[in-house]
Amino acid sequence: MKALVYDGVETLTYRDMPDPVASSDHELIRIEAVGICGSDMHAYLGHDDRRPAPLILGHEAAGIIVGGAQDGKRVTINPLVTCNSCTACRSGRENLCAKRQIISMPPREGAFAQFVAMPVANLVEVPADVPLSKAALAEPLAVSWHGARLAVAALHPDDPRRALIIGGGAIGLAAALALRAMGVGEITITEPNAKRRGFLRDHCGENIVETTDASFSIVIDAVGYATTREAASARVAPGGVIVHIGLGEDRGGIDVRRLTLQEITFIGTYTYTAQDFRDTAAAIFDGRLGPLDWCRHMPLGEGADAFAALRQGTVAEPKIILIPEH
DSSP, X not given: OEEEEEEETTEEEEEEOOOOOOOSSEEEEEEEEEEOOHHHHHHHTTOOTTSOSSEEOOOEEEEEXXXXXXXXXXXXXXXXXXXXXXXXXXXXXXXXXXXXXXXXXXXXXXXXXXXXXXEGGGEEEOOTTSOHHHHTXXXXXHHHHHHHHHHHHHSOTTSOOEEEEEOOSHHHHHHHHHHHHTTOOEEEEEOSOHHHHHHHHHTTOOOEESOOOOOEEEEEESSOOHHHHHHHHHHEEEEEEEEEOOOSOSSOOOOHHHHHHTTOEEEEOOSOOHHHHHHHHHHHHTTTTOOOOXXXXXXXXXXXXXXXXXXXXXXXXXXXXXXXXX
């Protein structure tokens, strides 16, 4: 099969790779759409030791089952593979499984390819009227759905449902969509990239600014750098909630003294539960998350160009979806 392979820092090669194979518990999926994640960009820049070259990246995917009893079924892929038997898995917190694996990280190759093999339990059927390019958004949207759910659950019932999202990429925009679906009415996004601000304001109708001095009961850091954690610490209201989703860099920025004196809840969140993924897919299918028409589509064979454009900051859209050729 053809795949887009991470071969070294800022080096992606579109080349032949071995075909994955189906097994008794893995279906073979022909990938029809796969998104570029921020974690893919971190690997591309050489900032993720968990993703060593050479490796097929990509984990936001949807496609069609090939062969077997479910041949032809359209599915979106939950890329988080867990043991399904530990305490975390049995309690519905599969994202905390000590044996968790995710495609695009060894030992599992990713979905920037024509095919991938996945466990049956990780597949959610996609209705015929939902484009697979939209269904591929289930994974990044589930990340934000999970974070938004935790934020709303931690918020004091008497606090105003007023949220700040730091970062206008796909995760930040998805957090806004999820919070809105959960009843949070006032949402502000901060984003330093003027081109992206214009896109989110004009195309998506979001309330988006470069910076703000206002105070918010919920702050979601969808970037994860020291500077954004510093902003989150400053902008969260007393008794409020910070949800930290981004993984930009490991250290710095949290004002521990303010968090302590103002009884601010800080939640680190990683991926999503299997139920979060199913709930997000259902919200996509029934339209609760809006038209989801804010992606740029490019051929998988032009994936290196897509990464370079993201690196240069010239992409206004929050998400690039790569389309394999078959």
